[in-house]
Amino acid sequence: MTRNGLLRGGAFVAAGIAFPLLFNAAWLVNIGILTLMYAALAVSWNLFSGFTGYITLGQVAFFGLGAYSLGITFEHFGIGSGYNPFYVLPIVGACVAFASLPVAWIALRTRAMTFAIVTLTLLFIVQQLAFNLHSLTHGSSGLMLPTPTTFGVDNYDRPFYYAMLGLVLLALLICWGILRSKLGLMLLSIREDEEKARGLGIRVTGTKLVAWWLHVFVTAMVGGVWAYYLTFIYPESSVDPLVMIGAVLMTFLGGRGTLWGPVVGALVLVPAQQYMLIHLGGSQLYLVGYAAVFMVVLLVLPRGIIPSIRDGVVRTRERQRTRGGAAKAAV
């Protein structure tokens, strides 16, 4: 890890841990949870789509599956309350991820736009399942999860906040590991030229499935934490196309294929969205604001914030170097 990377990571962890301790107003911590939730979703979306170039619009289906899996587990097994359900999450994540592999394998036979559409239909299929598998999900009347009573009233939100923070860090750690590993090299070569990669003997389908598994693993856990936090889930909220759009937007805003891009995107967009939500009232006008942000991003920073800043830094350094060289030559 480079020194700068370590500093950046350390600063993020420190700020993340300190935030609810400094600002303990419930509504602020609530926005913090939402921001981290989107950050975790955006980072794991980027983990698959940013690294492979395959745009998935079905991620939220697995968010919903994670949410329902935890809810259903609550109903049918005594997993206790308090912190215990958090420990069940990795199992939920892994199960959802394994269950998604056959579907992913089929979807990955398509490319580009077709893949985006196929995965988008996944989202609606899971929503319909949530509506119709009454015995498991209670359909449109929703599913109740037990409210953890041991968390107290004053800082009730904190455990959920830290759980989300943990998931963001996990997702970042996975991305960071991928970027340094053979897996990353293989994924990037697939993104650049999949046919060529095949010709070199890279097992493209298996490689994509590994990235897919990892992104569903994190996504489903995020869904689980979210369900436990709200203690009440129903089909429209747990498989919400707007959440999907949000995660994709944040990744585009911050910079696709970069480590920190999706986090930056979430840090900018979620608070902005909440602000608009409060000030523009309950109307759907904030969606117009969303669209406006997207337009501006595409026009001004087509590749996202992080790559643009990086280019700027490189250019400034180059300029300084040439100027330094010229000055030396003059002496």
Next chain:
Amino acid sequence: MTALLEIDGLTKRFGGVTAVDACSFTVPAGSVTALVGPNGSGKTTAFNLITGYARADAGAVRFDGAAVRRPDPIRLARSGLTRTFQQARIFPDLTLVENMVAALQQPWTSVFTRAVRRPERERALELLDEFGIARLADERAGNLSYGQKKLLEFAAVLMGDPRLVLLDEPTAGVNPVLVDQIEERIRELNARGLTFLVVEHNMNLVMRLCDPVVVLAQGTKLAEGRPDEVRNDPRVLDAYLGG
């Protein structure tokens, strides 16, 4: 000499055009075999059929004595048959070294190991050096010139230790100095036991370097034999000079 690659009755139609028409030839093990013919005679299409990039309408391919039933680029590359493309294909956003290491065929167990391990980097640098582009090792491959990209693609396919390399016009659009360099590389690798099938329009190079020479015209084989035999074959002269 035993045949490393045997092509038998290979056929491919695109609508009304028969790009490859009942084509049969063999690539002897240890040879540098040339595949020549006028533009549009089906050379690249034949490469695509052999390496699994396109599905043949008829015909059979045997590699190393075994029938290749459904040619698949991944499996073929892993069993030692690899190719380059007429328009060099490299990964522009990766560095040269990363391009080289990506071409190493990895077992699943090393998926989570470091992207570029030291011995892999050393092997990549060694090969890049043989191709005269080692000083660019950590540049973005997208910044290379056209000819350098061809060199990189050629060098990269060697990372997987292939037994048969199909080169599609390795010297097209490349300056004479680089052409000599590529010729030198092919000779040296061939001396070490690597077999080549080369599509090439530079006839002087073909006559110097290749034996046997297979001539295609409109998808069918016109002639096959030693370079001097082929050169004096009236049908070949006709295909190239006539119309």
